[in-house]
Amino acid sequence: MPQLNGGGGDDLGANDEMISFKDEGEQEEKISENVSAERDLDDLKSSLVNESENNSSSSDSEQAERRPQPRPDLDSYEKTRDYFSEALRRQQDGGFFKSPHYPGYPFLMIPDLTNPYLSNGALSPSARTYLQMKWPLLDVPGAAGLKDSRSPTPGHLSNKVPVVQHAHHVHPLTPLITYSNEHFSPGTPPSHLSPEILDPKTGIPRTPHPSELSPYYPLSPGAVGQIPHPLGWLVPQQGQHMYSIPPGGFRHPYPALAMNASMSSLVSSRFSPHMVPHHPHGLHQTGIPHPAIVSPAIKQEPNSHDNMSPSMHSRKSPGLAKKEEDKKPHIKKPLNAFMLYMKEMRAKVVAECTLKESAAINQILGRRWHSLSREEQAKYYELARKERQLHSQLYPGWSARDNYGKRKKRKRDNKSDSTPEDFSIRNKKQCVQYLPSEKMCDSPGSSHGSMLDSPATPSAALASPAAPAATHSEQAQPLSLTTKPEGRLHHHFLTGKPSGSASSSSSSSSSSSSSSHPSISIPIGTSSSHSSPILSRPIPFSSLHHSMLSPPSPFHQAALHSHHALFQSQPLSLVTKSSD
DNA sequence: TCGCCTTTGAAGTAC
DNA sequence: GTACTTCAAAGGCGA
Structure with missing residues (x-):
């Protein structure tokens, strides 16, 4: 698997290219990335990141x-x-x-x-x-x-x-x-x-x-x-x-x-x-x-x-x-795999695209998340799992429920009580996307979605790095196309929960809803997707860096290919929101 | 100043 | 068991 670099490197985090930020890049790009582009990018990122980071921290002292x-x-x-x-x-x-x-x-x-x-x-x-x-x-x-x-x-x-x-x-x-x-x-x-x-x-x-x-x-x-x-x-x-x-x-x-x-x-x-x-x-x-x-x-x-x-x-x-x-x-709740990933990658994304709005950045990150290789995701799942474990050890009596209602106001409560009209209105309101349509920024990767759902044994998954891309495609159920976006409202709607799939994380007894990655829910025409990648406020695409859009990685391609039959007509747009 | 936006995942509640 | 809700991070933006 191209994305996998030597397993060893992984451990040390040396395999930078596993998920190159510019995964969209094809090989040629990768090459360039590794050489000059990377340097440039590094400079840029460094400057940007440092700038932003340092702004806040300006000099530590x-x-x-x-x-x-x-x-x-x-x-x-x-x-x-x-x-x-x-x-x-x-x-x-x-x-x-x-x-x-x-x-x-x-x-x-x-x-x-x-x-x-x-x-x-x-x-x-x-x-x-x-x-x-x-x-x-x-x-x-x-x-x-x-x-x-x-x-x-x-x-x-x-x-x-x-x-x-x-x-x-x-x-x-x-x-x-x-x-x-x-x-x-x-x-x-x-x-x-x-x-x-x-x-x-x-x-x-x-x-x-x-x-x-x-x-x-x-x-x-x-x-x-x-x-x-x-x-x-x-x-x-x-x-x-x-x-x-x-x-x-x-x-x-x-x-x-x-x-x-x-x-x-x-x-x-x-x-x-x-x-x-x-x-x-x-x-x-x-x-x-x-x-x-x-x-x-x-x-x-x-x-x-x-x-x-x-x-x-x-x-x-x-x-x-x-x-x-x-x-x-x-x-606070322990961070989940995606959150961990987000925290890690946000700076980079911000640096690359100059975007500041988290909503937009999160969209990008979400797509990129899907574009991650299985191993890479597994690592985050593992981290999240450990974090949960640690959290539970530290706070045996703590329950997520404890934080319920802590927020001043639940955002978008309308979700549950919104009427079809509401959706309609909302959809109209969200006629603008933060990100370009799938064509531009959507990557196939997003279509196949996360390959792993909090694998019970992420490590196990990692343990078998030998797994061919094909395997990935299999596991990587493209389907997560899912929709989490739509999912919010009906993400279970078509969910075919992965039977035993990669399922669940150790703790994932509850991986329930989210774990339904493999589920094939194609939100086409569903208006319910209030959580579609569509935002009420537009973000100039110009501000987006091409690298930010999840590109089809080999893995994705493989996955797509294997699932071509299923998705050929649905390239995955994350969301085809019916904004009409 | 506060809440929304957005993402995924985990964990909770409700049925 | 399924469906749905809430919260976790983040920061710009609107009200």
Whole structure:
């Protein structure tokens, strides 16, 4: 499969071309991409991306200092991730701006990321090498150093690692999740935390092995953000976090994780009072704060005194509960595969097309997502899966339901209650597309849609890289043409759920609706597609870069070909919205 | 200032 | 089991 580059490369994220941003490009383009175009593009992207990124972060040092950081502690692991990914990317590519598969998840690219540690608990050579390569500036201890987790890195730093990572199973997301933002719980980190560290797999508390403590967190990203650091450019720029920690971060169930930039102070005073987890009710055995925790302040007020978990709140009396509900930290949902992908690729897309509107960008990303190879998607699914796992571990009692109604107003509620007339009106309103019609921007890829639906075992899918394109085409059920766009309203309408298809992610018991990728729902003429790629506001196509439109990748072509019979007449337009 | 727009996926509710 | 809803990120834009 052309898109697959050496499996090994994958792991390291070296195969930049897997999904070249310009996948539309044919080989010739690819060649050029790799050479001059890439350079140009890199320059362009770098400048653009940096510009945008730096705008927000402008110089880390500067911003870190002047920016009011209302919640310095809440460093987004995401931003951190981005920074590091970028840094890593540059480091790895020698300055070239390539697109790793997981820029945001550099560690995920560690070969055998699932087990970077040797049986004896020591970091595996490969992992170590990886770390050193990826985080050279982070002072990754050498073999010996790694073992001595305490020496290079403060004990307080080390203790957070285990929180996220299990002894023998380093969570790929660990690095992302700025548990670094975490705080260290005071005192005797290891000893005190050890009992709280749960083995992700077993759920049994375990004592972190020294070797697993510091290696990945020689420096907490968050801390980096605050400390003038040579890695300034690595420091998270936008103060946003994927999972921010509530101001009272340490009061929430997972105080230990709350460490972050603000924690810089920690560096000096590790045991600042607020850092000490109150851990009142033993909400969480792990005492792990998670970036997903967002204080209501983020969107509301950061004053929550209680760090009670939602579940805790639920136990309170209605009135009180409601009141506290406003204060309680908002634990965000873990990002799904697409979201992860979006976060990673958004900057690139923005850089390439200069588009700023997320709606348009998301359309592009959505198409590109479909154009991703199975393996590539699998990686994101895997990441998402792990993130969910981690999230569930961190917030055992959390439920997506907890966030229901948190939003001020549900967008487009009309969806459910809209009448046909409404649709009609809406359709008229949406007569303009953000993106050009399928012809222009739609890629066949979009037609075949995601090949994987949260595969239960993405890794398994990956495990068989040998799978020929044909296989892909088979699995890649083109059909996701689906329509998610239309799907919103009736996406199940034709859904033929993939029987057992690639189905479902491990957790995907619910992959239900969305997992119906393979479903063949051709929205032709369906007016219901309010979620079609059609936007009310037009975006000049001129602003779109050709590369942004998902191009037919070989894989897509294969898929299309195999399904030609089915789709020949339906090239896939994502949506043929009946706008008339 | 707030909500919508858009995307996919996960998880929830409702039937 | 199916269908539908909500939320997750993002940032420009309209009201």
